[in-house]
Amino acid sequence: MPHTLTLQSIETVTHDVNRYRFDKPSGLAYTPGQAFDIGLDRDGWRDDKHPFTPTSLPDEGFLEFTIKTYVEHDGLTKRLADLKPGDTVLADEPWGAIHDQGPGWFIAGGAGVTPFIAILRQRLAREGTLEGSELIFSNKTEDDIILRDAFEKMPGLSTYFTVTDQKDASVHTGQIDRDLLAARITPGKGKCYVCGPDAMLDDISGALLDIGVPESDIITEEFD
Numbered sequence: 001m002p003h004t005l006t007l008q009s010i011e012t013v014t015h016d017v018n019r020y021r022f023d024k025p026s027g028l029a030y031t032p033g034q035a036f037d038i039g040l041d042r043d044g045w046r047d048d049k050h051p052f053t054p055t056s057l058p059d060e061g062f063l064e065f066t067i068k069t070y071v072e073h074d075g076l077t078k079r080l081a082d083l084k085p086g087d088t089v090l091a092d093e094p095w096g097a098i099h100d101q102g103p104g105w106f107i108a109g110g111a112g113v114t115p116f117i118a119i120l121r122q123r124l125a126r127e128g129t130l131e132g133s134e135l136i137f138s139n140k141t142e143d144d145i146i147l148r149d150a151f152e153k154m155p156g157l158s159t160y161f162t163v164t165d166q167k168d169a170s171v172h173t174g175q176i177d178r179d180l181l182a183a184r185i186t187p188g189k190g191k192c193y194v195c196g197p198d199a200m201l202d203d204i205s206g207a208l209l210d211i212g213v214p215e216s217d218i219i220t221e222e223f224d
Contacts, residue, residue: 032118103132104190112196129156
């Protein structure tokens with residue numbers, strides 16, 4: 001049976017990203033990096049579930065999700081943005097391959113960064129620093145960078161932001177490709193966590209193998 005989550009609040013994070021806080025059902029457990037398949041608790045929508053990763057930590061007394069809204073589609077994310085406190089959604093059991101396996105490079109495209117938020121927050125709470133880890137994060141424009149300030153303020157975390165559709169950006173421009181990865185990653189010196197659309201996973205995984213990263217050090221998950 002799916003879990004029923006009751007919305008507490010919605011907060012705007014960027015122009016098209018919201019932070020949703022839900023009541024956490026008793027006994028619900030998950031590992032940072034895992035996702036829940038979530039659907040609206042409404043007729044016609046209960047079976048239309050999509051994966052979202054909690055950005056809260058398991059020991060916090062609520063479930064928090066940071067979700068990009070795709071207003072051009074009359075789909076789930078657009079309808080989530082219209083929810084009001086007290087509304088409910090349905091969540092299946094958690095799943096996912098990405099979990100903390102030690103320092104390294106966290107490579108994300110757009111909303112694919114969300115599994116890394118809880119992983120980095122948990123390690124920071126445990127160790128007090130993210131020394132030895134770097135976030136390599138691609139978006140279309142600077143305005144699309146989710147939680148940029150929060151990432152830049154995480155002690156010990158290096159950040160490399162790049163955008164693909166904004167020539168006058170104050171951050172790097174261009175795609176995450178083989179040359180960029182070769183310049184920033186030292187094979188064998190840490191894990192490479194990769195999350196984003198399927199095509200991105202294939203391209204980056206191939207590039208990582210090409211520059212000498214062992215397959216056992218590449219950890220991937222698909223999130224559109």
